[in-house]
Amino acid sequence: MDGGQENDALDVVRLLAGAPLAQCEYYPTVGSTHDVAHERARSADVELPLLVVADAQTAGRGRGQNQWWTGGGSLAFSLVFDPRDWQLAEVVQPQRSLAVGVAIADTVAPLTPRHRVGLHWPNDVFVDERKLGGVLVDVLAGGRHVIGIGLNVNNSFAGAPPEVVQRAISLTELTGRKLDRTGVLVELLRQLQSAMRQSAADPVGFGARFDTLCLQVGRELTIETAGQRATGVCAGIAPDGALLLEVAGQLTRHYSGVLVHDR
Amino acid sequence: MSKMAGPPSKEKEGDIFDVKRIRRLVELMNEHELAEIDLRQADQRIRLRKGGEPIIEVARPAAPAAPASGGAAPAAAPASDANLVEIKSPMIGTFYASSSPETPPFVKVGDHIGPTSTVCIIEAMKVFNEIPAEVSGLVVQVLVENGAPVEFGQPLYKIDPNK
Numbered sequence: 434m435d436g437g438q439e440n441d442a443l444d445v446v447r448l449l450a451g452a453p454l455a456q457c458e459y460y461p462t463v464g465s466t467h468d469v470a471h472e473r474a475r476s477a478d479v480e481l482p483l484l485v486v487a488d489a490q491t492a493g494r495g496r497g498q499n500q501w502w503t504g505g506g507s508l509a510f511s512l513v514f515d516p517r518d519w520q521l522a523e524v525v526q527p528q529r530s531l532a533v534g535v536a537i538a539d540t541v542a543p544l545t546p547r548h549r550v551g552l553h554w555p556n557d558v559f560v561d562e563r564k565l566g567g568v569l570v571d572v573l574a575g576g577r578h579v580i581g582i583g584l585n586v587n588n589s590f591a592g593a594p595p596e597v598v599q600r601a602i603s604l605t606e607l608t609g610r611k612l613d614r615t616g617v618l619v620e621l622l623r624q625l626q627s628a629m630r631q632s633a634a635d636p637v638g639f640g641a642r643f644d645t646l647c648l649q650v651g652r653e654l655t656i657e658t659a660g661q662r663a664t665g666v667c668a669g670i671a672p673d674g675a676l677l678l679e680v681a682g683q684l685t686r687h688y689s690g691v692l693v694h695d696r
Numbered sequence: 697m698s699k700m701a702g703p704p705s706k707e708k709e710g711d712i713f714d715v716k717r718i719r720r721l722v723e724l725m726n727e728h729e730l731a732e733i734d735l736r737q738a739d740q741r742i743r744l745r746k747g748g749e750p751i752i753e754v755a756r757p758a759a760p761a762a763p764a765s766g767g768a769a770p771a772a773a774p775a776s777d778a779n780l781v782e783i784k785s786p787m788i789g790t791f792y793a794s795s796s797p798e799t800p801p802f803v804k805v806g807d808h809i810g811p812t813s814t815v816c817i818i819e820a821m822k823v824f825n826e827i828p829a830e831v832s833g834l835v836v837q838v839l840v841e842n843g844a845p846v847e848f849g850q851p852l853y854k855i856d857p858n859k
Contacts, residue, residue, distance in 0.1 A: 527787060527820035555821040574814040574828035659790055659845045674821045688820050689790040689845060 441506055441587055443486060444615040452622035453519070455480040463487040467494045467569060467581040470511035474577045481518055481577070484622070486510035493583065494569060506587030507603065508618055512580045512625070519626055521633045523576050527688070528674035530555050531643050532632040533568045533580055536624040538646055540617065541565060541584075545607045551648035554667075554676045554692065558584075559648055563602035584621070586614050640672025649695065654678060658690030779858060781831050782839075782851040789820030791852065793842040801842075803853070807835045815853055818846060827852070834859035 445459050456479075463469060466485045473479050490509050516523055534556030541558065542550045548560045558566040569581040585603035593601070604612050631639045649667040656663050656676065665678030665685065675686040785791070793801040793816055803815050814826040815835075837854040840846055 524786075527789070527823045527825075530821040530823040568822070570823040572823060572825040574812060574826040659843050661845075688788045 441611070441614060443488065443618070447615050448484065448486075448619060448622075451619035452484070453626045454482050454484050454622065456482075457484045457486065460485075460487040462489045462491060464492040465490055465494050466509055466511040467571075467579065468492075470513050470579045470581070471571070474513045474573055474579050479513070482512060482514035484510055484512055486618070494581065506589070506605070506614070508582070508584040508586050508614055508621075510582055510618065512582075512622070513577060514580075515577050516629075517576075519629055521629055526632070526636075528632060528636065528640060528643075528672075529578070529629060530568070530570050531670070531674045532628040532639070533570060533582070533625065534558055535639075535642055535646060536628040537566050537568070537582065537584065537621060539628070540621040540624045541604065544604060544612065544617075548607055549648070551646045552643065552670070553649055553695070554647065554670055555674060560602055560607060564600055565602055565604070565607075580625070582621070584617070586617055587611050637672045640674070643670035643672065643674060646670075652695060654692055655694035656687050656690045657693045658687065662693070663687070664694070777854070779856060780836055780854045781833070781857055783815055783827070783829055783831065783853040783855060785818060785846040785848060785850045785852055786827065787818055787820050787825065788848050789818040789825070789846060791840045791842065791844050791846045792817040792819065792824075793838070803829075803835050803838075805835050805838060808859075809833065809835060809855070816840075829853075829855070831855050831857055833857035 443459060445457050448454065448457050458469065458473075460466075460469075463485075466487050470483070470485045473483055473485065487509055489505065493509055531552070534552045537556075537558045538550045538552065541560075545560060550558065550560050550565070553559050553564075556568045556570075557564055558568075564585075566582060566584040569579075571579045571581075573579065585601060585606075587605045588603050589606065590598045590601055590603065604617070628639075647667070647670045650669050652667050653664065654667050654676075656678065663678060663680055663685065665680035668677040668679050668684060671677055671686060675688050678685050678687060795802070795817060802817075803809055803813065809815065809829045810832050811828065811830050813829045815829050816827050818825050818827055833855040835853055836856050839851050839853060846852065
């Protein structure tokens with residue numbers, strides 16, 4: 434924790450005391466927290482839940498070939514947990530992916546009361562048409578989950594490539610103040626555990642929140658799945674996590690694929 | 697004779713057995729290491745299977761341990777469908793045979809797998825789920841192409857648990 438960053442440094446002791454974690458690995462710089470987390474998740478001898486967090490990533494991962502832009506002051510971390518640690522069913526529940534987005538939105542919304550925080554399907558967190566956070570979820574064959582989250586907290590996009598500046602925003606830019614990153618991370622991890630539990634206990638009731646948070650209703654979206662594209666008007670998100678598109682007067686449900694167009 | 701992929705009409709029923717079409721299908725089987733292709737459209741059907749086994753599916757009692765045929769390609773070994781078990785998709789999503797486009801598939805025909813072996817990844821709502829085999833045996837057939845959409849319960853692999 435060097436002097437130049439004392440107000441923004443992550444406090445691992447506070448993290449372990451406040452968040453539902455068994456272990457935390459902190460790196461000033463790492464290739465990708467997700468890669469480290471994957472390695473740990475494949476080891477039998479690891480105490481979970483484990484948080485792998487870094488102040489800077491040199492090869493932060495986004496979906497597929499995408500890279501996550503990690504400027505100084507953002508939060509980039511990956512959480513490894515076994516659903517049984519949180520008394521969750523072992524069966525694969527893809528809507529957990531959306532629950533992660535809900536947890537981020539619930540963490541951020543009280544900090545930005547004048548802005549509408551919501552989701553772009555399935556779990557990107559947006560504010561005012563700009564991306565605030567992204568999520569990657571991998572479920573290993575043994576059931577362990579690796580959840581990677583990038584959240585723009587105290588970073589600024591001044592100096593970032595123009596396409597990033599137009600599409601991204603941070604909490605400090607939204608609030609005009611510097612935030613306590615440790616506090617944000619502790620709250621986010623608590624919200625994550627709570628969202629997972631609620632999603633398991635009341636899938637339909639909790640699932641209704643996906644639609645409430647959906648920011649794309651009424652917009653024309655194109656989703657690409659297995660090389661096939663479908664374009665329609667977004668009619669929200671179903672409680673099971675499906676994207677609802679109205680295509681030629683028919684309501685269609687989409688569980689997989691990438692949104693390639695949004696207007 | 698046209699090779700356009702339009703719906704075949706009954707009048708042109710002979711087209712389905714066009715040698716070039718069958719040759720192309722065989723090429724596809726080799727290219728993708730498929731042990732079987734089964735295409736149906738209306739009441740027409742082309743079913744190709746490697747290994748000279750009878751096409752008609754008849755439930756048979758498990759064959760006594762047959763001596764290995766020796767030197768045969770692994771793909772050419774299905775004993776009988778009755779002895780095989782299917783690994784099915786536990787969810788609706790997109791099937792990925794490998795962890796990234798640059799890496800080889802998790803399993804291929806002829807591989808021996810155990811219950812904890814990862815056989816594929818199925819992506820649904822941006823969750824990448826490694827799918828465990830949950831059976832042991834020999835991979836006899838890969839039923840889905842990389843990047844294809846899959847339904848809940850759709851068979852993905854055929855496994856011979858006795859090998």
